[in-house]
Amino acid sequence: MSYDATFRVWRGDASGGGLQTYTVAVNEGEVVLDVIHRLQATQAGDLAVRWNCKAGKCGSCSAEVNGRPRLMCMTRMSTFGEAETVTVTPLRTFPVVRDLVTDVSYNYEQAARIPAFAPRPRDKDGNHRMQQIDVERSQEFRKCIECWLCQDTCHVIRDHEENKAVFSGPRFLIRLAELDMHPLDVTDRRNAAQEKFGLGYCNITKCCSEVCPEGIHLTDNGIIPLKERVVDRRYDPLTWLGSKIGRRPKD
Amino acid sequence: MTTTAPRGTGAVTPGRGSGGPAPRRATIPARTLRTDRWWLQPLLTVVALLLFIVYATFRAFQNAHYFAEPYISPFYSPCITTACEGDTFPELFTGPTWISPALYILIFPLGIRLTCYYYRKAYYRSFWLSPPACAVAEPHRRYTGETRLPLLGQNIHRYALYAALVINVILFYDAVLAFRDETGEWGHMGLGTLILLVNAVLLFLYSVSCHSCRHIVGGRINSFSRHPLRYKAWTQVSRLNARHMQWAWASLFSVAFADFYVFLLATDTINDLRFF
Numbered sequence: 001m002s003y004d005a006t007f008r009v010w011r012g013d014a015s016g017g018g019l020q021t022y023t024v025a026v027n028e029g030e031v032v033l034d035v036i037h038r039l040q041a042t043q044a045g046d047l048a049v050r051w052n053c054k055a056g057k058c059g060s061c062s063a064e065v066n067g068r069p070r071l072m073c074m075t076r077m078s079t080f081g082e083a084e085t086v087t088v089t090p091l092r093t094f095p096v097v098r099d100l101v102t103d104v105s106y107n108y109e110q111a112a113r114i115p116a117f118a119p120r121p122r123d124k125d126g127n128h129r130m131q132q133i134d135v136e137r138s139q140e141f142r143k144c145i146e147c148w149l150c151q152d153t154c155h156v157i158r159d160h161e162e163n164k165a166v167f168s169g170p171r172f173l174i175r176l177a178e179l180d181m182h183p184l185d186v187t188d189r190r191n192a193a194q195e196k197f198g199l200g201y202c203n204i205t206k207c208c209s210e211v212c213p214e215g216i217h218l219t220d221n222g223i224i225p226l227k228e229r230v231v232d233r234r235y236d237p238l239t240w241l242g243s244k245i246g247r248r249p250k251d
Numbered sequence: 252m253t254t255t256a257p258r259g260t261g262a263v264t265p266g267r268g269s270g271g272p273a274p275r276r277a278t279i280p281a282r283t284l285r286t287d288r289w290w291l292q293p294l295l296t297v298v299a300l301l302l303f304i305v306y307a308t309f310r311a312f313q314n315a316h317y318f319a320e321p322y323i324s325p326f327y328s329p330c331i332t333t334a335c336e337g338d339t340f341p342e343l344f345t346g347p348t349w350i351s352p353a354l355y356i357l358i359f360p361l362g363i364r365l366t367c368y369y370y371r372k373a374y375y376r377s378f379w380l381s382p383p384a385c386a387v388a389e390p391h392r393r394y395t396g397e398t399r400l401p402l403l404g405q406n407i408h409r410y411a412l413y414a415a416l417v418i419n420v421i422l423f424y425d426a427v428l429a430f431r432d433e434t435g436e437w438g439h440m441g442l443g444t445l446i447l448l449v450n451a452v453l454l455f456l457y458s459v460s461c462h463s464c465r466h467i468v469g470g471r472i473n474s475f476s477r478h479p480l481r482y483k484a485w486t487q488v489s490r491l492n493a494r495h496m497q498w499a500w501a502s503l504f505s506v507a508f509a510d511f512y513v514f515l516l517a518t519d520t521i522n523d524l525r526f527f
Contacts, residue, residue: 014275067284067386087284092386095275103275131476155382160394161276183474200398203375204368207385220462220492224368228409228466235406 002027003082007035009047010089013098019087020044026077032088033061033072036100048099056213059147063100064089069149069211091152104148110168114175115192119184134183140221141178143214144171150208150218156201167198170208174222180229190233193226202227282388289384296377303503310510314351319516319523321431322443325450326510327353329421339428340421359418360506362411368462369499371405409463419458422451432525442524443512450509453502460491460498 005026008019024039033051040047051061054073061072066080066087080086094102122128151169152158176193179185193199204227208218216222232239283289310317310326317324318336329340330352346355364370375381382389397405426448432439458464469485472478491498515521 010277010279012278016278018278064284064386066286068287069386084286087286089279089284090277092276092279096277102277130474133475133482134473153385155389156394156396158386159382159389159391163394181473185473198396198398200403201394201396203371203381203396203402205372205376205382205385207382210385224462225466225470227406228463229471231406231409232471236409 005035005077005080005082006085007039008085008087009036009039009044009100011044011047011099012096014096017096017099019089021085028078030077031073032063032065032070032075032077032086035077035086036072036088048097048101050101057145059145059213062091062147062149062152064091064152069153071147071149071213074213091148093152093154093158094148104151106164107146107148107151107169107171110172110197111175113168113196114172114179115187115189117179117182117185118187120186128184130183137181137221138178140216141174143216144174145214146171147213149211149213153207153211154202155205155207156198156203163198163201167201170202170218170223172197173199173202173226174216174218177222177226180226188233190226190230194230194234199223199226199230283384283386285384285386289387293377293380293383296373299500300374300377303507306507307510310514311353311357312351314349314353316514316517317353317510319443319513320433321429321435322447322513322516322523323425323428324510324513325422325425325447325454325506327351327356328425329356329418331355339425356418359411359414363408363415363458363461364499364503366405366408366411367499368408369496408461409467412458412461412463412467415454415458419451419455422447422454426451438527440526442526443516444526446505446509446512450502450505453498453505456491457495457498457502459488460495462492462495464488465492 002025004023007022007024009022011017011020022039022043024035024043026035031054033049033054036047036049037051040049049061049063049072051073052058053060056071056074059071063070063072064087065072065075067089069091072088077086088100090096090100091102091104094104094106097103119128148171150171154170156167157164157169173193176189176197176199179187180189180193202223204219204224206219208223209216209220212218307326310324317327318330318339320337323330323337323339327335330337331340331343332352332355333342333345334348335342335352346352376383380389381391381394397403426444429444429447430440431437432441465485465488468488469475469478469481472481472485475482475485516523
């Protein structure tokens with residue numbers, strides 16, 4: 001079954017722009033990205049949209065659909081009523097390049113600041129050994145496809161541009177957590193998490209977890225455990241005392 | 252058919268952030284383009300928490316009707332002054348009679364709920380609107396999160412947990428004392444016993460499902476394989492932790508309900524249903 005849907009798509013660039021209304025055909029089983037492609041093919045040949053895999057794995061087609069940060073390729077048209085207007089806008093948190101394409105280089109700048117994985121020396125036989133249960137927690141965060149939806153929805157930088165200078169965003173807080181939990185890594189990132197990456201700015205309102213297309217529990221499994229590790233390092237007098245008298249090693 | 256909206260004249264921030272211009276962002280004046288009822292959840296949270304706060308404040312200051320043999324209201328337990336009704340806990344000191352015994356211990360349940368990671372989400376969203384919902388702009392001009400006092404104090408959550416665990420033990424003790432009848436004879440049980448017991452269990456589950464507890468029992472360890480018992484404990488707490496929000500609300504409701512039941516008994520509004 002096909003029907004004609006009303007789409008409002010943000011068109012413009014950094015100098016200005018606005019929502020333009022289109023009527024586009026929608027076929028059964030399609031996703032928002034299919035409709036955007038049809039729009040591009042039939043009515044708006046110069047519509048800029050970034051996409052790649054159409055399978056929710058590359059993280060390219062991030063946008064805001066009816067105000068919610070989503071992957072366009074994973075947003076089924078069947079979730080909307082046929083009479084419902086679908087509004088598609090670029091990610092609000094980042095500078096717009098054109099139409100639905102934003103400049104997400106802020107995220108790559110933050111990624112470059114993270115202290116790299118630093119494993120302990122190898123065992124005598126030249127191997128690194130660890131058990132599956134030791135790395136399971138970190139592996140959850142490795143599912144990240146870097147679609148930047150969590151960065152986009154995080155109000156710390158979405159509503160306060162100035163905080164980009166002091167806050168690296170949820171994606172990189174879970175990267176810090178991933179490395180800090182790693183059984184082989186020897187770098188202590190707890191002070192840096194608080195001082196350089198702005199962990200304290202997170203008020204754990206969990207929007208990052210809500211929008212993650214990979215279902216990563218960023219807040220419960222990454223950011224809160226990292227906050228607790230920072231408390232160990234900086235704010236808990238008993239833990240501090242324990243480390244001073246040798247009763248509490250790093251692990 | 253294509254209609255064109257008027258073009259904006261410059262980039263804007265979605266919120267009212269005063270951090271200067273948001274260079275080159277898309278011009279979208281609307282605070283949010285969400286079309287769902289995003290306001291419903293914060294509204295329900297505000298209503299539910301305000302109802303509880305009003306009721307709990309009234310009861311804590313009432314300084315009466317908190318004991319009906321053999322039950323003591325959880326709002327007043329442990330009751331530590333000589334002015335206390337009943338004999339459920341050692342009387343530690345004599346305080347001014349105009350101070351309700353509930354006020355001496357209020358800080359402990361209040362402490363864990365105020366600093367709890369779930370409640371922080373709830374009240375930051377619902378009361379402080381920071382943000383009211385995902386992708387809905389917050390109204391504040393500046394935002395510093397939990398980087399400075401007083402919100403930096405949220406980091407004492409684990410100490411609030413330790414105190415709450417002590418209170419949990421005392422509430423279980425109260426539930427055990429409730430296996431008596433009005434004359435102090437053991438081996439009896441009434442509806443009040445069941446209510447105090449369920450309340451103690453829910454409050455305990457709320458405490459042990461907390462994120463700080465999860466960290467303390469094993470989360471801080473990097474090599475689980477070298478600490479199998481702590482790994483098991485962490486796994487169990489993690490299971491409970493996944494439902495921390497549900498435990499938080501269930502225990503909030505149960506503690507108010509347990510208090511209300513004791514209030515009804517103490518004012519002779521109802522009689523306790525005795526099972527045996």
